[in-house]
Amino acid sequence: MSKTKDAAVHRNPLGDELRGGRTAKPCALVIFGATGDLTKRKLVPSLMGLAKDGLLPSGFAVVGFARRDWSDQMFRKELAEGVEQFGRSDTVAAFEALADSFSFHQSDFGDADGYASLKQKLDQIDRQHGTAGNRLFYLATPPSAYSSILGHLAAAGLSKDNDGKFARIIVEKPFGRDLDTAVALNEQLRAGFHERQVFRIDHYLGKETVQNILALRFANGIFEPLWNEKFVDHVQITVAESIGVGSRGGYFEESGIIRDMIQNHLMQVLTLVAMEPPATLSADGVRDEKVKVLKAIRSFQPADVDRETVRAQYTGGSFGGEDVKGYREEQGVPANSTTETYAAVRLQVENWRWSGTPFYLRAGKRLPRRVTEVAIQFKQPPHLLFQGGRPLQSNVLLLRIQPDEGVALRFGAKVPGPDVRIRDVRMDFRYGTAFGGETADAYERLLLDAMLGDGTLFARRDEVEEAWRIVDSIVGGWKQSRHRPEEYVAGTWGPERADALLTAGRQWRKP
Amino acid sequence: MSNGAPTLCRTPPRATSLPQIPDALRAIWRSCTSEIGDADVARSLAINFVGVASAAEEADLRQAVDRLQRRTPCRAFLLLLDDTTRAVTAEVSATTRLSGGTHDIVLEEITIRIPTAGLERMPGLVRPMLVNDLPDHLFWATGWPRNERLFDDLAALCEHVVVDTRRFRSPAVEIRHLDARRQDGLAITDLSWLRLRPWRRALAEAFERIEFAPGTATDVQIRHGTGALAAAMRLGEWLETRLGAKVALDGAGAVDRACPNRVLLRCGDNEIDLQAPENQIAVHVTTAAHCFLPFKVPTSRGTDGDLLAAAIDIA
Ligand SMILES: NC(=O)c1ccc[n+]([C@@H]2O[C@H](COP(=O)([O-])OP(=O)(O)OC[C@H]3O[C@@H](n4cnc5c(N)ncnc54)[C@H](OP(=O)(O)O)[C@@H]3O)[C@@H](O)[C@H]2O)c1
Numbered sequence: 001m002s003k004t005k006d007a008a009v010h011r012n013p014l015g016d017e018l019r020g021g022r023t024a025k026p027c028a029l030v031i032f033g034a035t036g037d038l039t040k041r042k043l044v045p046s047l048m049g050l051a052k053d054g055l056l057p058s059g060f061a062v063v064g065f066a067r068r069d070w071s072d073q074m075f076r077k078e079l080a081e082g083v084e085q086f087g088r089s090d091t092v093a094a095f096e097a098l099a100d101s102f103s104f105h106q107s108d109f110g111d112a113d114g115y116a117s118l119k120q121k122l123d124q125i126d127r128q129h130g131t132a133g134n135r136l137f138y139l140a141t142p143p144s145a146y147s148s149i150l151g152h153l154a155a156a157g158l159s160k161d162n163d164g165k166f167a168r169i170i171v172e173k174p175f176g177r178d179l180d181t182a183v184a185l186n187e188q189l190r191a192g193f194h195e196r197q198v199f200r201i202d203h204y205l206g207k208e209t210v211q212n213i214l215a216l217r218f219a220n221g222i223f224e225p226l227w228n229e230k231f232v233d234h235v236q237i238t239v240a241e242s243i244g245v246g247s248r249g250g251y252f253e254e255s256g257i258i259r260d261m262i263q264n265h266l267m268q269v270l271t272l273v274a275m276e277p278p279a280t281l282s283a284d285g286v287r288d289e290k291v292k293v294l295k296a297i298r299s300f301q302p303a304d305v306d307r308e309t310v311r312a313q314y315t316g317g318s319f320g321g322e323d324v325k326g327y328r329e330e331q332g333v334p335a336n337s338t339t340e341t342y343a344a345v346r347l348q349v350e351n352w353r354w355s356g357t358p359f360y361l362r363a364g365k366r367l368p369r370r371v372t373e374v375a376i377q378f379k380q381p382p383h384l385l386f387q388g389g390r391p392l393q394s395n396v397l398l399l400r401i402q403p404d405e406g407v408a409l410r411f412g413a414k415v416p417g418p419d420v421r422i423r424d425v426r427m428d429f430r431y432g433t434a435f436g437g438e439t440a441d442a443y444e445r446l447l448l449d450a451m452l453g454d455g456t457l458f459a460r461r462d463e464v465e466e467a468w469r470i471v472d473s474i475v476g477g478w479k480q481s482r483h484r485p486e487e488y489v490a491g492t493w494g495p496e497r498a499d500a501l502l503t504a505g506r507q508w509r510k511p
Numbered sequence: 512m513s514n515g516a517p518t519l520c521r522t523p524p525r526a527t528s529l530p531q532i533p534d535a536l537r538a539i540w541r542s543c544t545s546e547i548g549d550a551d552v553a554r555s556l557a558i559n560f561v562g563v564a565s566a567a568e569e570a571d572l573r574q575a576v577d578r579l580q581r582r583t584p585c586r587a588f589l590l591l592l593d594d595t596t597r598a599v600t601a602e603v604s605a606t607t608r609l610s611g612g613t614h615d616i617v618l619e620e621i622t623i624r625i626p627t628a629g630l631e632r633m634p635g636l637v638r639p640m641l642v643n644d645l646p647d648h649l650f651w652a653t654g655w656p657r658n659e660r661l662f663d664d665l666a667a668l669c670e671h672v673v674v675d676t677r678r679f680r681s682p683a684v685e686i687r688h689l690d691a692r693r694q695d696g697l698a699i700t701d702l703s704w705l706r707l708r709p710w711r712r713a714l715a716e717a718f719e720r721i722e723f724a725p726g727t728a729t730d731v732q733i734r735h736g737t738g739a740l741a742a743a744m745r746l747g748e749w750l751e752t753r754l755g756a757k758v759a760l761d762g763a764g765a766v767d768r769a770c771p772n773r774v775l776l777r778c779g780d781n782e783i784d785l786q787a788p789e790n791q792i793a794v795h796v797t798t799a800a801h802c803f804l805p806f807k808v809p810t811s812r813g814t815d816g817d818l819l820a821a822a823i824d825i826a
Contacts, residue, residue: 013753017715058716058806097791097807128804
């Protein structure tokens, strides 16, 4: 805790009401790109979820920064619609109570005057709304705008932490499109902001079930002793989407599933599953351990990429009773595209804990179901006493991240009767049932953490760069490969060749 | 963003006698399985819950349990006190939630209607039916009993008791009886106190804007209606302890509110004025140097059922 905070708490005789929950200091949030989709669908509805739960500071205001000629009134009207449509129940009243705290600032990202007037506006907001000189900037813009905004914020003197007042910046993915561009973006950020001021959002980390991976591993005594190469045969991490690229074909063509999903979401989940217990749950305590996992994964040699990975594109087919297009027929996608809509990768985490235990990561579009899960597949017992009948599957601990969030364990149980017959059964814990209610959106947690200055659930610079190092080595291998991407029919679990990645009798799960 | 409402099915209530309750529960389990056909049925209970209310308060108690069950699946005993009859009746029902192709039993409800005096027998009846290894919570959702032993015996069954002092007939006296038990080590949560959370938060936020020197003479006026006497007392006690304030209660506020209508606090040159005409508390802070724009906080964080669920969460 900082000295200034100590002093403030000492001065406030009722201060523990604010510290009891996680209450942020007063601040003004400036959203760049505030007329966009993200602001309306996610950011403002999430802020109102926080307001409803009493988690916003009373000194709080939002400034929307974009090009359109909108008045404050127009801005509020748009946001109110967003809250109504996308917010949790009862958040409309929260918006009505706070509407006066939202204002619009019209400017082009490239116009220096726009930042000078923003600064004046923020000073005025401090006086009117008690936001105490603290600022949180949110880049909800196309990545091409980052450089200009970062440069202008620094030039206008808005990026510095001063006199105990904070300035922080939240950056949306993608964090670059390869290692070089990620390093360039990180350098731009560093020119204006210290790393502790930077919050790179990967919304997967805001999901309760992703955070539950740490709770499951480190709050229970029974799992951790088994969590290593001695007992775990392999790990499968799957992020499957049932939708195709739709109207985003042009955007997707530039990235492919490996940049869109694997570099960020899957790598983040992998690090939480594979990391060592951190000494503390501090932001750097956790992130230091996560980055060690990535460092323990070697870059691929080009010659190995065809053996260790599979990439594929969906072809047209019948899906959910409808005929759907293949990827190369989608709008904005060239007929000779080689961009992958499915990728599977075998990774080895080369450290004491995981040596020899493969991690299989796969992500794809137009797969049969939308599902994200981590399956820890345990080894068979050393001696199989109960034989005969159907071969027994090995034990699986399943962490379901979406939908039907929860944890399940598959194990063998005796079938009642005079014979000794064993059948696989499943023990199932479902979040929705055990804790019910409405869960907050991932953005709620992440916005609150950024206001609190807690970076635990945000990607640190070295994590992002390490993940790109690995992904770049795969993409580099694909570029040199003589093979085109495989094909799979929309609505199936991916190309046949993906099966060859799993050796020694292992099989992909069909979640 | 919201998860949408889960699909809940409630079995029709099944009348039974007191000794037959365990069998009726087993039968209801079987009927859930057969009605649902091929789907899996599992039971996911997180707590045992004992709720006590008068027959006239039945609808409120049921609503609260309905909210509770959404967050905290439970086996719930609803003990409804009805002095208009000497008959004792019981019924059981179950609520299942459909999730991911499986039905989970999330509420087993055992409703017993008894005259108040019959409450004496309830600990002996309920104890063997509490599900093992789960925390037990009592919700005393009615007025303070003339025969305090009825409360004590049920409280002894549970590790945590929730009360709503708003329902007390003479809060000024009865809150003292309750607090004596707290001092003896009983874990008690008062919904009146939880209901004040937005007020406490708003006051704390207001104090962020002023310099407060310990020992400054502080006067507080709390205006409330009859329904909010208990809440006003709780808030007053808190401000007395924390600020050494002199607190005056004024009972001329709107009757139908569960929380105060206005809190006016003066310390030194500072004035903090909280007014809640409708669903918001508007907080005006004035210091010698500054008059801030008022900030607003919603007065409520949900229904009584949500407060009950929160009380059980934090227990
Ligand atoms: N949408 C989502 O659900 C989602 C989810 C995850 C991540 N993201 C990421 O979030 C970022 C924003 O996404 P989005 O969907 O909200 O984008 P969007 O709908 O395209 O909005 C872009 C915003 O940027 C503003 N803008 C663009 N150029 C400008 C300029 N030169 N000067 C001033 N304003 C300018 C636009 O303002 P005007 O319209 O006024 O010109 C608009 O407010 C992207 O990086 C995206 O990858 C989005």
